Amino acid sequence: MPLPDMVEIASGPISARFAPRWGGRLTHLIHAELGDILVPTHETDFDPWNWPKAGAYPLFPYHNRVAGAAFCHLGKGYTILPHPALAGDAMHGPAHRRVWRIEEKATDGATLRLDYEADTEWPFSFTAWQTFILNDQGLSLRLKLLNRADRPAPAVIGWHPYIQASLDDKAHTDATAAYPLDPLSMPIGSVPCHRDDETIPASSGYTLHFRNWSKAELVRGKAKIVISADPIFGHIAVHRTERYLCLEPVSAAAGVLGLPESERQASGLVMLAPGENLSGDIKMSITSIKHGEPS
Structure with missing residues (x-):
């Protein structure tokens, strides 16, 4: 049976x-009142290597860069397919470039599933799920990754939304630690620095990586958009341009596969035995700020 080209769900105003x-x-x-929460996707064709900077997509089984598209795992070296535009680095995992299917559908929710077979982009087979549920207050998302390989596999889960925002819109996160970054905006080492200022800068073209957070918030006109997540998402990546703000809950530090194996667990990487899974919930609260209410 052919997959539907588009699936829609709704609840109340969302x-x-x-x-x-x-x-x-x-x-x-x-x-219905506040308009597009995410940058709307207008593309009519999908290029999996030049994906739309719009909507939101899943991050399985790693996020951000894998330097040199190579890593060592349990003493064995692996090489994966690099992104053609990133000077030999791999980026964001293969799941967001593959065809998913609708496993379950209701008026207010849907579960999407990907059965991934090991190939040149990732050497460990897995199944991934995204379960979305809407209510009057926003969106709930459960991510789940199951290791279907016959050996232990490294695992990271995350979500990459493009929230529609201008640089005039105020944003902050309560994250208490920020990673020092290299020229490619990747964390240097495994130890972040203490962070006092909760402000997310109102400038364009940067990426920051934080940990130890409970919420990230954007105030855009009458809209207050708050991202929160289960403790498994101990890290959050922040990327900003003139037209969007990405607040990306992730379960491990960016570049974690480039760390010494002894340091990876402390930076969030999970080792899944065959048949084990990693899962967690993310919430996006969407509320309207009433006149006179503090933002």
Whole structure:
């Protein structure tokens, strides 16, 4: 049976659309009063190596860069397919470039599933799920990754939303630690520095990596958008441009596969035995600020 090109769910003032063939993407998230919450996806074709900077997509089984598209795992070296535009580095895992399918569908929710077979982009087979549920207050998302390989596999889960925002919109996160970064905006080492200022800078073209957070918030006109997540998502990546703010809950530090193996667990990397899974919930609260209410 052919996969649907687009799937839609709704609850109260909030509606969402998905394109399973486009890497299991959430292409639109709309509030009846507040408008587009995510940058809407207008593309008519999907290039898996030049993906739309819109909507939201899943991060399995790693996020951000793998330097040199190579890593060592349990003493064995692995080489994976690099991104063609990143000077030999791999990026964001293969799941968001593959065809997903709808496993379950209701009026207010949907579960998307990917059965991934080991190949040149990742050497460990896995199954991944995204379960979305809408309510009047926003969106709940459960991510789950099951190791289907016949040996232990490294695992990271995360989510990459493009929240529609200008540089005039105020944002902050209560994260208490920030990683020093190299020229490619990747963490240097495994130990972050203490952070006092909760402000997310109102400038363009940067990426920051934080840990030890409980929420990240954007105030955009009358809209207050708050991201929170289960403790498994101990890290959050922040990327900002003139038209969007990415608040990305992730379960491990960026570049974790480049750390010495003895340091990876402390930076969030999970080792899944065959048949084990890693899962966690993310919430996006969407509320309207009333006149006179502090933002």
